[in-house]
Amino acid sequence: ADSHGAGEEHSHAHGGIFGKNTELIFAIICGVLLGIGFGLSFVESVPQWISLALYIGAYFFGGFYTAKEAVETVAKGGFEIDFLMLVAAIGAAILGEWAEGALLLFLFSLGHALEYYAMNKARKSIAALAELAPKTALVKKNGKTEEVGIEKLTIGDIIVVKPNSKISADGVVVDGQSSVNQAPITGESVPVDKVPVENVEKDYSEVDDIKDENRVFAGTINGNNTLEIKVIKAAKDSTLSRLVKLVNEAQTQKSPTQLLTDKFEKYFVPSVLILVGILLFAFLVIDEPFSASFYRAMAVLVAASPCALAISTPSAVLSGVARAARGGVLIKGGRPLEDLGELTALAFDKTGTLTEGKPKLTQVVQLGDISENELLKIAVAVESLSDHPLAKAVVRDGKERLEGEESPDASNLEAVLGKGIKATLGNDKIYVGNLDLYEELNDTNPSEEIITKVRDLEGGGNTTMLLRKNEKYIGIIALMDTPREAAKKTLSELKEIGIKRMIMLTGDNQKVADAVAEEIGLTDAWGSLLPEEKVEAIKKLKKKESKVAMVGDGVNDAPAMANSTVGIAMGAAGSDVALETADIALMADKLETLPFAIGLSRKAKAIIKQNLWVSLGIVALLIPATIFGFANIGVAVVIHEGSTLLVVFNALRLLAYKK
Incomplete structure (x- = not known):
């Protein structure tokens, strides 16, 4: 099968006496010799052999790389389009159709050189990644x-x-x-x-x-x-060199369409060779010289070469992966690139993906006759003794609200595991904790009114701390892991581009899950899940929706990612695990790049479809046209090479994709 540009088969290291553009220059020389020879053949006074000599020169320059590659491939035991072209050209020469053969080689080598140039453009934008780091x-x-x-x-x-x-x-x-x-x-x-x-x-x-x-x-x-x-x-x-390695590996991972076309070629190429063999003996059945049968067989050989087909998917995958990398999205191969565009459901991890992952002070409620500043000063003083993440959040946000007002120093910290803390501030004893702490103390219980207030705040997804000074309840502080600024906007963009279900999977309780879901506009929120239950949830979703992506930070979500159609990791520039486990990695810790990635994937899928129709359509038209003699070798080659270039340049449109 022909597969130039698919990566492994052709290294395309076309150096030569004119540097890396030798192939193109050889093709042009071939064309010039062919043109002069053809022109001179109409001049009576010029002997016949001069034209012939020019054609032979054209054969040399046009056939040089074609022959070189054909020989290399045949030596490995493979048949390629180059080989078929060479046979057709030699066949033409045997028949004395030197001009035909030279034209064939000229167009083929020119097309080959241009296509190599175009594919290189896509490869260069990937290679540009590697050049980012100074030496x-x-x-x-x-x-x-x-x-x-x-x-x-x-x-x-x-x-x-x-x-x-x-x-x-x-x-x-x-x-x-x-x-x-x-x-x-x-x-x-x-x-x-x-x-x-x-x-x-x-x-x-x-x-x-x-x-x-x-x-x-x-x-x-x-x-x-x-x-x-x-x-x-x-x-x-370094993150960069691993990124480059992963992008290069991505080119070799074949997409579903690619696997399909490979299979098609496996059966198609031998059947073409059999057809050509049969056509060679047409002169036995219909009344025509062998040379006419031979010529027709060679034309069919050229027409049926699935050149455009072989390169239609790899060129689009290459361009798509390159464009995504430029936008800070790493797509590991053709499969995730195609799948991403077909998603109907997205599952998100909550902490660190939809939310900032760090609690913030959301509300300060005073009880009794105490000012908000007074309450905050007490809270900051006591909490600065503790190194609990919630305590740190109270100190950080509390100080910000106090705008530089000094808070007193507390001492004698005593922690009650999972319930709260006690400390001494001046002559007062201060308690900070949840309702369980006061049940355990059981000396002065909070009133029903206070309990209701606390429960309301918790119902809204807050974590609460109740403060007591000596025997008196003085206030409630509420904290919450707040949603990312971009979350709401990104989710509505995803809804617009047709993602039907957006589900949040979280280990947090259901109340918190519902509160966050409502605020940012999710369709479902499933709370209180352990990591293995997240995997179950993904499997359940997969049954309902054909393709599901799991979006997470890659560390604790790896099993769920592995079970989803496409695993998408956030902030892969920071975490190694995320880079390794995901099929798609958003390098920045930003949700906003998700709609871009999905849009790009859909565009890639559309381009692959167009390419397949063009390449298969042209083969389907050309084979009958050459069998019945409507098209000669020259026409077949022009259309054949034209379609290959069309397919490649169509794929390069992805490099210019805008969000």
């Missing part, structure tokens, strides 16, 4: 800086990145503040502000969750200030 870095040792190749960098080295230059390694900022353009890796259009880590001595190479404002990636572009960066990954393991 050298400025390393700081004992106060001096020296330039070294990035392959020499080791974990823990400190590199200096000048303003407006590219960052050469994955690392954490240890000195300087700047904003970094991360678009080449994550597709984020807005630069991200970077600040140094708190503990410069620490080894961050094993730390998974490094804050976005501390970490930088190879290939991203520094803003207006100098940064000093501590390397946390060797060059070969």
Whole structure:
């Protein structure tokens, strides 16, 4: 089967005496010789052999690469279109139709060269990824800086990145503040502000969750200030180099359409050869010279070559994957690229995917005659003694609301596991906790009215803390893991492009799940799920909806992702697990890129369909046309090569896809 451009079979390393465009130049020389020879054949005074010599020259230049590739393939025991073309050209020469044969080789080699050029364009936009990282870095040792190749960098080295230059390694900022353009890796259009880590001595190479404002990636572009960066990954393991590796592997993963066309070719090519064999003996049945039968058989050979078919899917997959990578979406192959466009349902993990993943202070309710500031000061004082994530959130957001007003110092912290804390503030005893804490104390129970208030807040998806000073209840503080800013807008965009069901799967309780679902506009919310129950939920969805994607952060959602049609990971630039487990990875931690990816996939699917119709349609028209002699070899080649180029250039439209 012919498969030039499908990747493995042809390396297309067409060097030669004219550099990498030799194939194109050879094709043009062939055309020029053919033209002159053809023109001279009409001039009486010029002897016949001069034209013939020019045709033979044309054969050499036109057939050089075709023959080279045909011989290489036959040596491996395969038949390719190049071989069929060569047979047809030699056949024409045997019949004395040198001009025909030369034209055949000219058009074929020209088409081949142009198609190679076009496919290279798509490959180049992928190769451009690999070129993102600079080749050298400025390393700081004992106060001096020296330039070294990035392959020499080791974990823990400190590199200096000048303003407006590219960052050469994955690392954490240890000195300087700047904003970094991360678009080449994550597709984020807005630069991200970077600040140094708190503990410069620490080894961050094993730390998974490094804050976005501390970490930088190879290939991203520094803003207006100098940064000093501590390397946390060797060059070969950087996010960028793994991205490039994955994109290159993606080209080899065949899509459903590709597998279908491969199967078709497997049966189609031998049947064409049998048909040609039969046509060679047509002169025994109908009254015509052998040369006429031979010529017809050669024309059919050219017409039936499934060139365009072979390249229609790979070229579209290549362009689609390249375009997605530029937008910060990694698609690992033809299969997820095609499946993504057919999704009808999306399942989302809640924490960190639909929500920020960190609780925020949402409400402060005063009980009795105490001002909000007074209440917050007490809460901040007591909670700053604890290192619980909720306590940290109270301190962070409380201080922000107090706008720099000092809060007193508390002491003697006592934690009651899972229920709350007690501490001393001046002469007062302060309690902060949930209702269970006060049931356990059982000395002064909160009134029914207070309990109802707490339950209402919890019903709205909040986590609540009730504060008591000595014997008196003074206030309620409510916290909630708030939805991402972009979540609501993104979900309504997804609804517009026809995603019918959007389901949230979460380990949080059902009340919280419902509250978040209502706020951002989900169709279903399933709460209180363990990781293995998420897998069950995906299987259940798959029965109802044919194709389901699981969107998560890849760490605890890996089993659910593996069971969905397409696993989509968020924030893959930060987490290694997400890059490995998902079929599709959104490099930036942003939901907004999801509608873009789905739109791109649909466009790719449409282009693949158009390509298949064009390539199969032309073969179906050309075979009968050549059998019944409506089209000669020249016409067959023009249409055949034309359709191949049409298919390739159609696929390249994906590179220009806009959101």
